[in-house]
Amino acid sequence: MNKIHNFSAGPAILPQSAIDASIEALRNFADTGLSLIEVSHRSKEYEAVVEEATQLVKDILQLGDDYAVIFLQGGASLQFDMIPMNWLGEGEIAAYTNTGVWASRAIKEAKLFGNVNVLASSEDKNFSYIPKNYAVPADVKYFHCTSNNTIYGTEMFNFPETNSVPLVCDMSSDIFSRPFDATAFDLIYAGAQKNMGPAGTTLVIIKKSFLEKRTKRTIPTMLDYKVHVENGSMYNTPSVFAIFVCMHTLRWIKSIGLKAMGERNKAKADLLYNEIDRNGLFTGTVAKEDRSRMNVNFVLTNKEHEAEFLKFCESRNLSGLKGHRSVGGLRASLYNALELESVQVLVNAMQEFEKAKMG
Numbered sequence: 001m002n003k004i005h006n007f008s009a010g011p012a013i014l015p016q017s018a019i020d021a022s023i024e025a026l027r028n029f030a031d032t033g034l035s036l037i038e039v040s041h042r043s044k045e046y047e048a049v050v051e052e053a054t055q056l057v058k059d060i061l062q063l064g065d066d067y068a069v070i071f072l073q074g075g076a077s078l079q080f081d082m083i084p085m086n087w088l089g090e091g092e093i094a095a096y097t098n099t100g101v102w103a104s105r106a107i108k109e110a111k112l113f114g115n116v117n118v119l120a121s122s123e124d125k126n127f128s129y130i131p132k133n134y135a136v137p138a139d140v141k142y143f144h145c146t147s148n149n150t151i152y153g154t155e156m157f158n159f160p161e162t163n164s165v166p167l168v169c170d171m172s173s174d175i176f177s178r179p180f181d182a183t184a185f186d187l188i189y190a191g192a193q194k195n196m197g198p199a200g201t202t203l204v205i206i207k208k209s210f211l212e213k214r215t216k217r218t219i220p221t222m223l224d225y226k227v228h229v230e231n232g233s234m235y236n237t238p239s240v241f242a243i244f245v246c247m248h249t250l251r252w253i254k255s256i257g258l259k260a261m262g263e264r265n266k267a268k269a270d271l272l273y274n275e276i277d278r279n280g281l282f283t284g285t286v287a288k289e290d291r292s293r294m295n296v297n298f299v300l301t302n303k304e305h306e307a308e309f310l311k312f313c314e315s316r317n318l319s320g321l322k323g324h325r326s327v328g329g330l331r332a333s334l335y336n337a338l339e340l341e342s343v344q345v346l347v348n349a350m351q352e353f354e355k356a357k358m359g
């Protein structure tokens with residue numbers, strides 16, 4: 001089979017080692033003679049998987065015992081509800097920035113539970129930049145932001161100073177893509193299917209002191225973070241398969257290290273953005289200083305060439321380049337497991353297309 005270069009925005013490319021280990025485990029999990037998807041999640045072999053995945057997250061992010069790591073279900077989208085349900089009491093205020101569809105959905109859900117102060121928004125320019133120069137008020141319960149806006153291709157490289165206000169972040173599409181100070185955050189969440197594993201589980205990292213500050217509201221058991229922390233992600237049956245794949249992806253991430261991963265990802269993004277800027281057929285859609293290293297959004301300068309270029313890419317085994325239905329254009333997702341070589345194949349296609357069009 002010819003190699004397919006997978007630029008999909010999510011579910012997305014994973015390291016081959018994680019896929020190979022999953023295939024093996026579907027046949028024979030940890031020498032049990034049983035398939036991974038037919039063993040008890042309470043078996044000692046499987047409990048070891050959840051423990052290792054949890055520990056790997058802590059190791060990679062250099063987190064101590066003051067943080068809890070859990071794997072939940074319901075996607076990143078359920079976190080949009082669980083966070084305000086757990087920390088935003090009626091009449092209280094939480095601060096949010098609106099940087100796109102996912103941030104807007106988080107705001108919409110928070111309003112079901114309390115008051116939302118939207119500190120800044122980039123909606124005026126179709127979310128093509130990261131708002132800056134806003135201050136986080138001291139009297140809010142938490143401040144929520146989205147570190148990487150998967151649909152628009154913008155990324156936060158700096159986080160605002162929140163002083164004593166808890167910092168909460170949706171890192172679904174750039175977690176583990178570069179080094180960052182995880183101890184600055186009180187809660188981080190990420191749907192696995194962008195940069196960490198298959199669909200079906202969501203990583204949540206919570207500072208234990210923040211866990212003690214939950215509202216007095218009655219919280220259904222399954223939506224209470226404390227229940228999941230106290231049960232080590234095993235209050236009910238976890239996403240057995242998804243967490244297993246995450247564990248193998250995390251092993252791979254740890255073996256590379258976040259510093260080298262960040263350099264790899266920057267090299268891939270630089271290669272593609274340089275070509276977008278050089279090649280007159282293409283135009284980047286995002287403010288330069290806010291360009292995401294995970295999702296590269298661009299358009300054909302002449303929109304009439306777009307469908308043709310996508311076909312041209314498909315014929316070169318370049319897959320998943322169509323932009324999100326809400327913004328159009330093209331989007332190349334360059335998650336951790338994508339090799340520089342794949343970006344080079346895309347850049348070559350852009351140059352060939354240029355030759356074909358310009359003569």
Ligand SMILES: *Cc1c(COP(=O)(O)O)cnc(C)c1O
Nearest residue numbers: 075076077102150170172173191
């Ligand atoms: C994909 C995505 C989501 C939604 O994730 P689900 O797991 O589908 O609920 C939320 N936030 C960001 C930043 C995303 O990229």
